[in-house]
Amino acid sequence: MSASKGHVIIKASECKGCQLCIEACPVHVLKLAEKLNHMGYKPATYTGEGCTGCGICYYTCPEPGAITVFKGWDTWPEKAMCPVCQKETKVYHAKNGKDIVLCAECLNPIS
Template sequence: MADVSYPIIHKEECKGCGRCVLGCSQNVIKIGSELNKAGYRYAYYSGEGCSGCRDCFLTCPEPLALEVYVYTKKEEDND
């Protein structure tokens, strides 16, 4: 994947409570109209703009529903 941060939302674990949407300062997480197998409208990432702050992860009450990949630039070895 490109050198960006992004959330990974596991739709079957999401209960559509919207806490991640409210916690996202970049407004890049939305609640969709489709239902998961449990009948909940689940959250999704709009595709760009994530800063990697992890606020969505910290506000999510479901332990397996959301994770955040945070891109960190590696410093090159100058030995």
């Protein structure tokens, strides 16, 4: 599999397992999770590598906010320890009036 130029975050709590994103992904890097979410669905999940950052999964998903796609992932050098995930992950600098550093795995703020 090729190096990841993008990264996909799928909020399991919002996914209903319709598989539209899985079918639409041109590089086939999405799959159904083994475990059920709190609503009893098997949510889609990212395999962890190979994303091109095209965003097709984002546009095909009927659930607003369930999928976030990051582009230029291969150029993100900064990492930090996420207090929620409890692991070191790459960080995203969101600019919503001020610079907020977010975990690129769960989208929770990192202070």
